[in-house]
Amino acid sequence: MAYKRNIDRLPIIPAGAKEHNVTCHYCIVGCGYKAYTWPLKKQGTTDSNWMGEDLSKQQGAETEAWYAPSMYNVVKQNGADVHLVIKPDVNCQVNSGLGSIRGARMAENRRSDVTGSQKQRLTDPMVWRYGTWQPTSWDDALDLVARVTARVIDKDNENDLYVSMFDHGGSAGGYENTWGTGKLYFESMKVKHCRIHNRPAYMSEVHSSRDMGVDELNYNYADYEVTDTIFLVGTNPMECQTNLFLNHMVKGMQNGAKVVISDPRRTVTVDSCEQVAGAENVLHLPITTGSDVALHNTLFTYIADQGWVDADFIAKSTFQGDVAVAADSAYPASLGSFEAARVACKMSLADGAAATGLTEAQLIQAAEWIAKPKEDGSRRKCVTGYEKGIIWGNDNYRAIGSLLNIGLATGNVGREGGGVCRLGGHQEGYYRPSDAHVGRPAPYIDQLIIAGGGKVHHIWANDHFKTTLNASEFKRVYNRRSNMVKEAMDARAGATREEMVDAIVGAINAGGLFVVDVDIIHSQIGQAAHVILPAVESGEMNLTSMNGERRLRLTEKYMDAPGSAKPDCMIAAGIAQALERVLREEGRTEYADQFKGYDWASEEDSFMDGYNKGNPEVTYERLRAMGNDGVLEPVTGFADGKLVGTNRLYEDGVFKRHGREDGKALFCMGEWRGWQAAGKAQQQANHRFLINNGRANMNWQNWFLDQGNEFVMDRFPVPFIQINPDDMADLGIKAGDMVEVHNDMGATQALAYPEPTAKRNETFMVFGAPNGAQGNIVNPGVNELILPDYKHTWANIRKISDATPASAAVSYKSWEVEL
Amino acid sequence: MKCNRLVDVGRRQFLRGGVLGVAGAAAATVMPAGQAQAQTARAMLDYPSTKLANLADLKVNEPMDIGYPDAESPGILLKLGTAVEGGAGPDGDIVAYTVLCPHKGFYMSYHAADKTLNCPGHFSRFDCEKGGQQVWGHATQNLPQFALRVDDKGDIYAEGADELIYGRLSNVLQG
Ligand code: SF4
Ligand code: FES
Numbered sequence: 001m002a003y004k005r006n007i008d009r010l011p012i013i014p015a016g017a018k019e020h021n022v023t024c025h026y027c028i029v030g031c032g033y034k035a036y037t038w039p040l041k042k043q044g045t046t047d048s049n050w051m052g053e054d055l056s057k058q059q060g061a062e063t064e065a066w067y068a069p070s071m072y073n074v075v076k077q078n079g080a081d082v083h084l085v086i087k088p089d090v091n092c093q094v095n096s097g098l099g100s101i102r103g104a105r106m107a108e109n110r111r112s113d114v115t116g117s118q119k120q121r122l123t124d125p126m127v128w129r130y131g132t133w134q135p136t137s138w139d140d141a142l143d144l145v146a147r148v149t150a151r152v153i154d155k156d157n158e159n160d161l162y163v164s165m166f167d168h169g170g171s172a173g174g175y176e177n178t179w180g181t182g183k184l185y186f187e188s189m190k191v192k193h194c195r196i197h198n199r200p201a202y203m204s205e206v207h208s209s210r211d212m213g214v215d216e217l218n219y220n221y222a223d224y225e226v227t228d229t230i231f232l233v234g235t236n237p238m239e240c241q242t243n244l245f246l247n248h249m250v251k252g253m254q255n256g257a258k259v260v261i262s263d264p265r266r267t268v269t270v271d272s273c274e275q276v277a278g279a280e281n282v283l284h285l286p287i288t289t290g291s292d293v294a295l296h297n298t299l300f301t302y303i304a305d306q307g308w309v310d311a312d313f314i315a316k317s318t319f320q321g322d323v324a325v326a327a328d329s330a331y332p333a334s335l336g337s338f339e340a341a342r343v344a345c346k347m348s349l350a351d352g353a354a355a356t357g358l359t360e361a362q363l364i365q366a367a368e369w370i371a372k373p374k375e376d377g378s379r380r381k382c383v384t385g386y387e388k389g390i391i392w393g394n395d396n397y398r399a400i401g402s403l404l405n406i407g408l409a410t411g412n413v414g415r416e417g418g419g420v421c422r423l424g425g426h427q428e429g430y431y432r433p434s435d436a437h438v439g440r441p442a443p444y445i446d447q448l449i450i451a452g453g454g455k456v457h458h459i460w461a462n463d464h465f466k467t468t469l470n471a472s473e474f475k476r477v478y479n480r481r482s483n484m485v486k487e488a489m490d491a492r493a494g495a496t497r498e499e500m501v502d503a504i505v506g507a508i509n510a511g512g513l514f515v516v517d518v519d520i521i522h523s524q525i526g527q528a529a530h531v532i533l534p535a536v537e538s539g540e541m542n543l544t545s546m547n548g549e550r551r552l553r554l555t556e557k558y559m560d561a562p563g564s565a566k567p568d569c570m571i572a573a574g575i576a577q578a579l580e581r582v583l584r585e586e587g588r589t590e591y592a593d594q595f596k597g598y599d600w601a602s603e604e605d606s607f608m609d610g611y612n613k614g615n616p617e618v619t620y621e622r623l624r625a626m627g628n629d630g631v632l633e634p635v636t637g638f639a640d641g642k643l644v645g646t647n648r649l650y651e652d653g654v655f656k657r658h659g660r661e662d663g664k665a666l667f668c669m670g671e672w673r674g675w676q677a678a679g680k681a682q683q684q685a686n687h688r689f690l691i692n693n694g695r696a697n698m699n700w701q702n703w704f705l706d707q708g709n710e711f712v713m714d715r716f717p718v719p720f721i722q723i724n725p726d727d728m729a730d731l732g733i734k735a736g737d738m739v740e741v742h743n744d745m746g747a748t749q750a751l752a753y754p755e756p757t758a759k760r761n762e763t764f765m766v767f768g769a770p771n772g773a774q775g776n777i778v779n780p781g782v783n784e785l786i787l788p789d790y791k792h793t794w795a796n797i798r799k800i801s802d803a804t805p806a807s808a809a810v811s812y813k814s815w816e817v818e819l
Numbered sequence: 820m821k822c823n824r825l826v827d828v829g830r831r832q833f834l835r836g837g838v839l840g841v842a843g844a845a846a847a848t849v850m851p852a853g854q855a856q857a858q859t860a861r862a863m864l865d866y867p868s869t870k871l872a873n874l875a876d877l878k879v880n881e882p883m884d885i886g887y888p889d890a891e892s893p894g895i896l897l898k899l900g901t902a903v904e905g906g907a908g909p910d911g912d913i914v915a916y917t918v919l920c921p922h923k924g925f926y927m928s929y930h931a932a933d934k935t936l937n938c939p940g941h942f943s944r945f946d947c948e949k950g951g952q953q954v955w956g957h958a959t960q961n962l963p964q965f966a967l968r969v970d971d972k973g974d975i976y977a978e979g980a981d982e983l984i985y986g987r988l989s990n991v992l993q994g
Contacts, residue, residue: 001904002952002961004981008864009989046993056994058891059986061924061940066986068921070959098923098941104959238942242957246941268955272942697955711960715952809904811946815955817937818930818944 001809003714007069011083012044012055020556021628022086023545024103025170025538026701028424029244030547031103032092032628035539035558037082040074062097064090070105070711074114076560081114084559092628094221094547100242102702109705110539111562120521120708122534123563131490133532138564138574141531145458145516146578147501152455152508155591158189162445162454164462166197169429169545171701172461172520172537172568176544176603179610180569181460182432184576188594190437193445193454197462198425200446200469201786202438205391206422208401211325211335212408213655213665217428219383219419220549220632220648224248225255227417229369229382233262233403234292234389238269239697241423244548245269252383253277258369263389264289265692265764266757271816283365288357289690289762290394290680290792294672296402297345298352299367303409304342308371310379310411314338317653318408319664330440332397332784333670341405341667355672371410381417382410387424388694389791395676396787401668408665414650421548426701429545431611441785446470450477455508458575459517460568461535463704465524466768469788471775472746482528484512489530504530518571521704524770534565541567541603544611544623546633550646553630554623569606573598617643677789678781687743687794691721693767693774694791700768707770717806719769722755723797724762735812736803741765743795746776751807756814763797864991866979871896871915874908874973882929885915887965887977888991892984893918893926894965896975899934903948907967907975915965915977916951919985921958936962963990 017038024031036050046055053065067087075084086107090097111118125141126133152160165181166173185191194202206216224230225248237245253259253276261270262285273282287295303309318338325335334344349360356363370382384407390399407413407420446468448454468474488507492500508514517529520537538545540561546552561567566574576598583592600606604620612618617638623630625641632645654663675681684690698715699706706712721741723733733739737752750765758764767774767790778793802808871885882895894917902911918927918936925940929947935954936945943956951962963982969975980990 002946002950004950004961004964005983006981007983008866008980008991010983012988055988056992058992059924061919061926061986063924063986066924066988068959069983099957099959101953101957101959104957108959246957268942275942697957809949811949811952811954813933813935813944813946813954815944817942818933818935819928819937819939819942 003710005069010067010069010072012046013050013085014038014042014044015048015050015052017050020558021554021624022106022539022558023170023427023547023553023555023628024106025427025543025545025555026102026106027170027241028427028548029094029241030170030427030545030551030553031095031098031100031243032089032553033086033103033106034089036085036087037077037558040081040083064097068104070108071099073107073110073112073117075110075112077558079560084110089628094247094551094628095243096247098243098246101698102242102700105709105711106539109702109709110559118705118708121562121565122519122521122532123565124534125564126532128486128489128530130493141533142574142578143497143582144501145531145575146582147497148504148514149456149458150579150582150586151501151505153189154588155594156190158191159193160455161189161191161193162449162457163191163194163460164197164445164457164464165194165460166462167430168197168426170427170538172535173426174429174538174543174545175431175611176541176606177568178429179431180567180572180606183598183610184572186433186435188576192438193443193448194438195445195462198467199786199788200782201442201444202435203440203442203785203787205396205787206400207785208333208397208668209404209420210657211331211666212401212404212668213658213660214404214408214413214420215649215657216422217424217548217550218413218649219421221248223383223417223419223648224252224257227252227257227381227383228374229380230257230259231370231382231384232259232269233384233386234391234393235385235387235423236263236267236269236694237385237423238272239267240387240695240700241548242697244423245272250276253281259283260366260369261285262287262292262295264762265759268697268815275817275819283362283369285356285358285362285366286759288355289692290675291356292390292393292399293395293402293670294347294352294355295358296399296406297347297672298349298356298363299370300345300402300405300409301342301347302349302363302367303371303406306367306372308367308373309409313411313653314409317655317665319662319666323669324666330785333401333668335666336669338409338667341669344669344671345402345405347672370406379411381415382407382412383418384412384420385423386420387422391422392788392790394680394783394789394792395670395673396783396789397785398668398670401670405667408667413665414648414653416648419648424548427545427547431614444782444786446474447780449513450474452511454513456514457516459515459519459525459529461519463523463525466770466773466775468775469778469782469790470745470780471773471778478513478525478528481511481513482515482530484510485514485530488512518568520565523704533571534563535568535571536561536565540565542620543603544607550633551630552618552623552633552635552645553626553628554620556624567603569603570600573600573606675792676783677792679779680781680789680792683743683779683794684792687796688761689727689795689797690762691741691765691774691777691793691795692762692791693765693793695768696766703768703770715810716751716766717804717810718749718751718771719766719774720753721750721763721765722753722758724758724760725754725756727760728752728754731797731799733797733799734803736807736810738800738804738807739797740800741777741795741797743777743793745779748773748776749800751803753812864989866991868968868976868978871975871977874969874975877913880931880934885977887915888980891992892987895929897929897947899948901948905950905964908969913967913969913975914947915967916945916947917963917965917980917984921960921962921982921985922956924985
């Protein structure tokens with residue numbers, strides 16, 4: 001039976017309940033919500049309540065006067081239990097009152113002593129003692145972190161300290177926390193060996209866009225509503241940017257926009273577009289996986305040959321000449337003028353069709369919908385959204401560059417109804433000192449760790465065990481190296497701090513790794529940690545982020561942190577202060593001085609120390625006043641009591657993201673060259689199934705919490721793999737059977753879900769699951785600039801067992817709506 | 820008999836402490852419509868027992884419109900044709916659900932070919948053979964299902980619901 005809460009009434013929000021601005025902290029869209037809190041022993045009534053609405057009556061569709069049980073909880077606020085309702089804000093431009101299956105469960109996914117939700121949240125620092133993790137004070141835990149860390153770092157020599165740190169907004173990221181960690185590792189120190197939460201090095205996901213002069217978030221969401229064509233590439237917004245799709249793309253289609261979708265699989269997005277726009281206005285290009293560069297170059301060639309380009313824009317805003325930047329190890333393709341790119345990228349319809357598996361007719365139709373002037377001769381507006389299908393796909397640099405070529409050639413950057421943008425994962429919230437010392441290409445951290453690199457590892461909300469490639473080997477090595485330290489610590493149980501630090505340093509000098517894990521839950525990589533430091537999320541602290549259209553908002557703190565957990569910026573400050581003290585004690589005065597400047601009383605101080613210094617108009621008070629609509633970055637001023645933002649980037653046709661003084665955008669001169677990352681072709685040749693992978697509506701961006709959420713775990717007790725029913729029959733697999741997916745790299749498990757629209761021998765597995773890591777079977781080969789190609793993995797599939805009772809109980813019906 | 824499972828789930832939630840206890844304890848005036856003057860406050864909501872139909876009225880895989888717990892709350896009564904967990908009646912195949920989508924309250928329609936309820940609002944869908952499990956969609960709960968009892972005469976009664984119905988903060992409206 002499906003999971004049911006058996007809640008048949010909820011406390012009513014009383015008039016006068018406290019109201020807080022909340023931006024959903026799960027995905028990039030950043031929907032506006034309101035959090036209401038009120039004392040536990042008070043309640044509204046059907047005739048006296050926050051809405052002033054008569055609640056004795058059934059309310060209609062889309063009412064503001066209803067909330068689901070998932071939007072309710074009981075939490076602590078200033079030490080007292082309070083009721084909490086977090087419901088979508090009907091007045092926020094982003095979502096207009098829509099919630100999603102993720103965001104509308106924010107309240108339920110808060111930690112509560114009263115309702116028992118999210119008991120997995122960490123509440124106190126823990127240190128490895130007596131063979132397990134023992135709770136302790138911040139002072140004690142930070143002292144150990146500082147003393148061990150101080151033994152492996154020195155002025156201008158910090159290469160034995162490895163750092164994995166998130167770079168995103170929302171969640172537990174945001175400007176406060178990226179600054180706190182950034183100041184520690186990039187200003188007080190110059191740590192070179194670092195990586196980001198979802199990839200094995202510290203680098204941009206969209207190098208080529210930036211090198212061409214174009215920031216990857218350049219439009220605003222309303223551009224989807226006024227465009228002629230929506231071009232979606234390797235992205236599935238109905239599931240992964242839900243309310244961007246529902247509240248903006250749908251409006252665009254209702255206003256007559258056509259949709260072109262490039263994706264090897266038929267996603268829910270394709271079906272939803274057909275429902276809204278009519279199948280005749282939706283063109284799905286089910287390309288051969290990895291052939292994106294061929295598709296984009298063919299479209300670019302055809303569009304240019306037809307003359308469907310914006311010659312004025314090209315002349316005024318793009319580089320004139322031949323090559324502006326020559327290809328080398330830091331630039332995987334040359335960059336230059338439109339004409340130079342036409343030569344380099346030239347691809348005929350016939351060659352394009354052969355490489356992509358599409359027909360020439362499909363290619364022509366796509367080009368027409370994207371670029372052919374309208375009947376009255378006016379320019380066609382086209383907005384392009386792309387995401388992990390090409391970011392984590394084949395030949396990242398050229399795939400994104402060749403796509404942006406089309407947008408630039410047709411003048412669709414910086415114009416209403418245009419834009420070529422990442423759709424995004426988390427929100428953004430990056431404010432750090434320069435990372436130039438890291439280098440480009442950046443060090444491939446996860447492979448260095450496997451090779452024995454690093455002595456101390458500080459981890460900030462990264463879980464390599466779930467989100468790295470070559471994960472099987474990584475876990476084996478990581479467990480062995482961290483265990484060496486655990487054993488050394490166990491052997492010296494009862495020793496003084498000084499003796500214990502000596503024992504730890506002895507173990508790391510013998511190849512061990514000392515691990516400090518900062519997170520909100522006890523993660524999988526956290527099982528290897530020696531010190532665990534509890535952090536908080538948005539809402540448990542004040543937190544600023546921007547969404548996929550650069551919309552900056554402040555989420556107001558509406559509840560207490562679990563136990564003694566702290567914002568990451570305050571933890572970073574604590575580490576800096578402990579390091580300063582230890583270094584001074586050791587007489588390393590000059591180095592100690594580098595760790596001054598962290599006397600922050602709250603996250604707001606971190607915000608003022610970082611973001612505000614670069615953006616002096618922006619303060620908490622002003623952001624609070626801007627509410628859930630916030631302001632679009634960059635903020636350019638403050639007038640009439642309001643922050644003034646930037647509706648759309650590049651409206652002036654001047655491109656500076658690459659740092660060029662001339663302000664001219666560059667085109668990418670990257671020809672199609674097949675598989676770019678090492679080992680892909682060979683793995684493909686040796687295994688039957690493509691294990692395409694990605695995210696699912698229900699739990700993407702919040703799976704770490706949802707592993708403790710019954711509604712979610714009831715639907716998918718094990719991560720699913722969608723397989724064509726004929727392939728299942730071949731292998732003797734029934735719906736719900738547990739299968740092992742195995743190849744030369746390792747193995748993982750999944751629940752078989754029949755998917756009639758899947759191509760034969762092409763499966764889709766959900767990525768990043770706590771209990772079935774797809775990364776186990778991804779080979780270590782990366783694109784240039786260490787961009788992982790998770791999407792291209794081949795494996796064989798075998799049945800492990802019949803469906804378990806939990807798996808047998810769930811629905812295996814099609815995800816496509818039948819109206 | 821099979822309906823008892825629903826009750827069990829409710830009891831488990833209740834005993835875990837949790838929201839229901841808080842809500843129940845706080846809602847001192849919660850009683851079925853028309854009984855607001857009653858003095859006894861109970862921990863759990865009292866649902867009306869409402870006759871929906873007789874077994875003889877049902878055709879396999881053809882949903883019948885119902886209103887439960889009151890006329891303002893539309894739903895369907897459905898004989899699936901194959902026994903399902905939680906199904907009522909001699910064949911264990913009778914189920915009843917709200918048709919208000921728990922996402923934003925749009926009216927859903929029944930798709931007989933795969934026995935799902937489908938929402939025109941934003942395309943969520945729910946499996947009528949799996950207790951209203953959301954197959955795919957935006958709702959943060961599975962579909963409220965009505966507990967059924969069939970008496971000796973074959974009369975089918977609805978007697979409760981297992982999730983909050985869209986558009987009301989109490990499944991049984993309060994005056
Ligand atoms: S679409 Fe994204 S931001 Fe909006 S409610 Fe859902 S998870 Fe939150
Ligand atoms: S109202 Fe049903 S999916 Fe939104």
